Structures are given as structure tokens and as C-alpha cells.
Amino acid sequence: MKKIGLLALSVLVLTSCGAGKNLVAADKATIKVGIDLINVKEDKVLVTLDPGAFTSENVTFYIPKTVPGTYSTDNYGKYIENFKAFDYKGVEMSVSKSDENTWNIANGKNLDRVSYYVNDTYDSESEQEHAVFSPAGTNILKGENFMLNLHGFVGYFKDLIEVPYELVIMHPSNLKATTSLKLKAAKDVKATEDVFYAKRYFEVTDNPILYAKSDIVSFEVNGITVNLSVYSPNGVYNANDLKDRMLKMMTAQKAFLGDVNSTKEYNILLYLSKGVEDANGYGALEHHTSTTVVLPEQMDKERLEQAMVDVVSHEFFHIVTPLSVHSEEIQYFDYNNPKMSKHLWMYEGTTEYFANLFQIQQNLIDEDEFFQRMMDKINNSKRYDDAMSFTIMSENILKDPYKDNYANVYEKGTLINMCLDIILRDLSNGEKSVLWLLKELSKKYGDAIPFKDDVLIDEIVGMTYPEVGEFFRTHVMGDLPIDYTEYLGRVGLEIGEKEEESGYFLMGQIPYIDVDVVNNNAIFVREGIELNSFFIDLGAQGGDVIKSIDGTTINLETIRPIIGQSFSWTPEKEITMVVERDGEEVTLKGKVGAPTVKNKTIVPSTNTTPNQLELRKVWMKG
Secondary structure, rough: OOOHHHHHOOOOOOOOOOOOOOOOOOHHHHHHEEEEEEEEEOOOOEEEEEEEEEOOOEEEEOOOOOOOOOOOOOOHHHHHEEEEEEEOOOOEEEEEEEOOOOOEOOOOOEEEEEEEEOOOHHHHHOOOOOOOOHHHHEOOOOOOOOEEEEEHOOEEEEEOOOOOEEEEEEEEHHHHOEEOEEEOOOOHHHOOEEEEEEEEEHHOOOOOOOEOOOOOOEEEEEOOEEEEEEEEEOOOOOOOHHHHHHHHHHHHHHHHHHHOOOOOOEEEEEEOOOOOOOOOOEEEEEEOOOEEEEEOOOOOOOHHHHHHHHHHHHHHHHOOOOOOOHHHHHHOOOOOOOOOOOOHHHHHHHHHHHHHHHHHHOOOOOHHHHHHHHHHEEEEEEOOOOOOHHHHHHHHHOOOOHHHHHHOOOOOOHHHHHHHHHHHHHHOOOOOOOOHHHHHHHHEEEEEEOHHHHHHHHHHHHHHHHHHHHHHHHHHHHOOOOOHHHHHHHHOOEEEEEEOOOOOOOOOOOOEEEEEOOOOOOEEEOOOOOOHHHHHHHHOOOOOOEEEEOEEOOOOHHHHHHHHHHHOOOOOOOOEEEEEEEEEEEEEEEEOOOOEEEEEEEEEEEOOOOHHHHHHHHHOOO
């Protein structure tokens, strides 16, 4: 992609109607953005954009419909209000809308600037059937906190997605920004003003900003400076509380990756949610040199640390894929009419696989934990359409029926990579692996050169073995479910059973309850799964509709904070749960206990050969 330096820009002298001033053509100018975080009105922020001079009569302005990494249609334009366009005399111009995310401005040659107000997404999550995933969302809390995922604040003009941006952000003096965006030299910065630069619109959306009272800790990881910024509304946690675990984890990740060096700085923006009328979509969203994380503030420290390990390690591994290895669909992403890539098995599946594999390779977890995680992936993948082609699902992930299977990229996507890893290790006598494969692809492509979507798998087969091609044709491009025992057997493993601890409402990230969207978003106990001792001992059954818990009427809005509170429950806590079963209300009472569940798991086979043991060792330990 051609990048235009500011010093090389040619200045065109244009005379607008009555303006009588020299202007730079829009496709040669820097778009200047103003974001006012001081004069917040009714929980809304004013944004202005000043582009160069247009030569066309019709100008189109967009707020993204979809952003990279989310794989969902979120329509950020619905959070925009009072959109206005002004000419060079300051007179308001006529504006029309094509859809929720698109504004059309007539007499574009006279357009000087646009302005609009932005609502945040966190406040409305509980009110919407399809809420924006919190780590991709926005928060506006005057004088206290601003989560600026900039795709929710800053839009773009048609055909100007590659021009530079300058962002001038007015902010309260007591709030400090954490971001990977390039900042103007400190000597030129006011206490209430930050000026950031981006080479193109993607760079704007790829660099979120967290404004909060300074709670930032920095540490070095083999040449990478990591900044951890924490917002804890009630002061329950600070950045230093999490520093040691993050340092240990990221040091292990870097050791796992070896000579992969795609960034010198990495920022972790952690937003801890109060739960009630706050962000409820827990998890993280990756960017080239940063990640946004949203987790409940009610979590105890041990669980918070483990959640940070699981989600941040996943996002950090995205520096390999799709950030260093990706297709043209991602390199030239269309925010309002996206064409999706076929390779979610790699973008999310490989990344999630690495996030688990590195922990066993670097001795952060033991073999039993690793085996159980892979078994959980097998069980969880069965909740989705196991006979759906993964590549067809990926390229149609925004459409029915494929979008309902998206979460399987973290389950079956991981398992695809596990099987591929075992195949490569087996056929190469332990020398080649999925990590080796990604490193080789990174050398060829890197973050600036995309691959062609339709040829990647053929290229991988050319680098490896015909059996790899057969695996892809049958189980990834094709629709035949994978027999995991075949691949586990190569490393002397089989599937057995054991009892283990669980959460009250969740087993890891998998819930024991679900939402019936057809019947007023009723919350019910899931059927067809092994319930934990919490539900079994209470007498709950699959299919029970939960009407109330300890007197609180249960719906989609009220169950979320209860799940958050459950992380701090003790076994002696008494609970009363009213459920509807076969049309009748049943009252269930008892102590919540320490929940456990009987689960299938992966265990060593009884008749393992020395070759299988050696292959298992090199697979799990590198």
C-alpha cells in the first residue's frame, strides 16, 4: 500500500463559494478530528471532523457497521445523534441518511466540516437484544472514565480511508490516556489536550484509548515495553495487583514465540465493570499493539488473574495472526460492506490454540489442566453445527445460519489446530508444528503484504505434506466431523472421565443457563449437558425456567450481576431459586456449596508406545 508523507503532499489552490482561501484537496489533506471529553452533555461527547476540500458535489460519511476482530454487525451509527454539516461560512448544510451508518451531504464542494454527538454503548447493553461486545464498545463517564474504541467516535469519508488523521482530544486534567497511538511531543502538549496522529483510518480504529485516573504500571518483556492500565470504579484492584502475573505470562509467551518480534510496545487496557448498568460482555479484543479487556470487578484476585491470563494471552498471540499473517479481505477491510475471509480457523483458532499450548509448554499449567481444556473444547464444539464447513462458515460469518456458529471458532477452531499440530509433528519427526508454519508464513507476508484467500491452504500443503491437504479438504473445507480419538491416539492419549470444580453458573466460559429469545428472554437451565452439583443438589433440571433468585425476578438484565456476584459466594451461602417446570412453579432451597461436575477428559492410554510418548513430549513441550 502506498503511504503518503505529509512533507510530500502537494497543495492545491481551490476557491470555494465565498470562502476565498487556500485549501488542500481532500485526498491530499490530513483529516483533523476534535473530541471533547470535558464538556460532556447528557452523557454524550461532541466530535468534529475537518477534512480537506472536496471536488465532488456528493460527499458520503460513514460510521462503521463492522470492525475487524468482532465478526459481527454492530452498526455503530445508531449511537450517533445530531449529525450536522457546515460550509465555509459556517452555514448548516443539507444532510440525508442512506442507512443507520451513512450520511449524504449535497453541494460537497462547499463542505468545511461535520459534527455530531456520540452516545456510549456500555449504558445500553442490557437494553438491546444485540449489544456491542463490551471490549469493542465505548464508555462515557464524565470526569471519571472514557473508553474510546475510536471506531465508535470517529468516522470516515468515502474514498478517504487512506489519508492521515490528526486527533485533538480535550480531556479533564486528572485523566491520563493509555494508547499505542502516536502522541505529539510532550513539550507541546497542554494539561487538558492530547494530539494524536494516525497514518490512515485503520490506524485510528486499531488503537483504542482509555482515559482514567493514572493507574498504569510498565514492565519489560524481552525488548517489548508493556503498559498495563487498570480502571477499577470502586478501587478494588490496581495495576500493581496484576503486574507480576502479567509479567510471568507474557515472558512465557515471548519464550514460546521465540524470534517473532512485531512490536516494541504493547498496551493492555483493563476496564473492570460494576456489572449493574455497566459493561456485561466480558472478554477482550485484539489490536496490533494493544488489547482492550472487560471483566467484572467482583471477581476474586485468583480468578481475575486467571481470566487475564486466558484472554490477554489469546489477544497477544494475534500479533502473529491475523496481524502478521492475513488475507486481502483484512488488509483492505471495508467497514460498511465487509467481505469476510475464509480463514477463521487460523485467525481465531490458531490464536486460541496457542493461548493454551504455551501454558503447558512454559509450565504455567500441568498436563491434567491442558488435557481438560482440550476436552472442554471437544464438548463445547458439539453445541454447534459440527458438520458445517469451517471455510464456508468463515466467509459468511455475518449471515444466517453461520453467525450463530461463530463462537465455535474458539472451540473447534482450537481443535483443528491441535490436530494439525499433531499431524505436522508426526510426519516431520517432531520438527514442524503449527507455530513453525505461522512463522514461515510471517516471513513471507508480514503485516503489510496480504495473502490471497483462495490459495492459502494450497500454499500450506505445498510447504508441508499431502496428508495436511487431505485433512483440510475433509474437515476444514469439507463438512465431515473430526474423530479426535484418531489424532489423540497418535500421541498415546484417549478420552476418560473425572470430577472437577466449576463455577456456579459457568464452567469456564460455558454457561449452565441460557436465554430463550423467543419467550421474552426467559432464563432457563440448559438441557442435554452434565449439570454441576450446584444445580443438581438444589434439585434443578434441564429445561427449568428460572423465575427468581433470592427474591429477585430473573431476566436477561438481572441475571448478569448475579453471575458476577457468584464469583464471591462461599459454600455456606443459602439460596432460594424459584423455577417454572411443566407449567408449575417449584421452589428450590439449599446451600450453594462448592460446585463440581463430572466431565469427560483426556487421559494417557494404557498401552502407549515409546514413539507415542516421544511425540507427545515434543508436541506439548516443544
